[in-house]
Amino acid sequence: MNKAQLIAWLGRLNDVYADKKDYLTGLDAAIGDADHGINMNRGFGKVMEKLPTVEDKDIGTILKTVGMTLMSSVGGASGPLYGTFWMKGGMLLGGKEELTPEDFQKFIQAGVEGILQRGRPVLGDKTMYDLWAPVLETINAEVGNGSDIVAIVDAALPVGEKALAATIPLQARKGRASYLGERSIGHQDPGATSSYYMLETLKEVLG
Ligand SMILES: Nc1ncnc2c1ncn2[C@@H]1O[C@H](COP(=O)(O)OP(=O)(O)O)[C@@H](O)[C@H]1O
Ligand SMILES: [Mg+2]
Secondary structure, X not given: OEHHHHHHHHHHHHHHHHHOHHHHHHHHHHHOOOOHHHHHHHHHHXXXXXXXXXXXXXXXXXXXXXXXXXXXXXXXXXXXXXXXXXXXXXXXXXXXXXXXXXXXXXXXHHHHHHHHHXXXXXXXXXXXXXXXXXXXXXXXXXXXXXXXXXXXXXXXXXXXXXXXXXXXXOOOOOOHHHHHHHHHOOOOOHHHHHHHHHHHHHHHHHO
16 A cells, blocks of 8 residues: 555545544434544544645654544544554554555554553444454454455455444443443444444545
């Protein structure tokens, strides 16, 4: 993945968070406080404002800037979680102008570890981690098989789609949705949904 593709990915993600603002907020209205779409839309709007100042820098700097911007502009649980996700990747990829499949795998792995450190989610808690855990496993397996980034994302997308649907029957055990207890069952997790868009838009950008 080169820098132009990374920039295109962030731009596409911004478009999707704008398009899906009401949908994500609706998901969060069912089991949270109806702000997830607003949070993601605001955060990526700020990322788009910041991006021109770092576009010429290395990929690590761009990713760190995305993370710091989300950290400071997205409220709630998801701001620190996504902020950490992008920042951890950036910390590993200083000086890079292009990402190999191994670099991409390191980025996602560090990001998921960041989510784990921040939120302490366990598999089945009905959070974004329920999407990232199987997706990361798929990425690891694909990199092990020598796949390129297009093939990695092609393999990860259906795994993410399945994992996203699998959040519906779960009872939330982390975040605001956990306050609902059994009433959180039957609704798709908003954070897993916004994470799924990361994969979907990356596939679009890689073609
Ligand atoms: N402890 C946690 N670990 C991982 N993800 C979490 C945690 N708490 C919440 N989330 C994720 O954050 C999403 C909610 O984000 P958002 O609505 O923006 O924040 P808030 O819940 O503070 O209003 C949830 O759908 C879930 O995926
Ligand atoms: Mg919320």
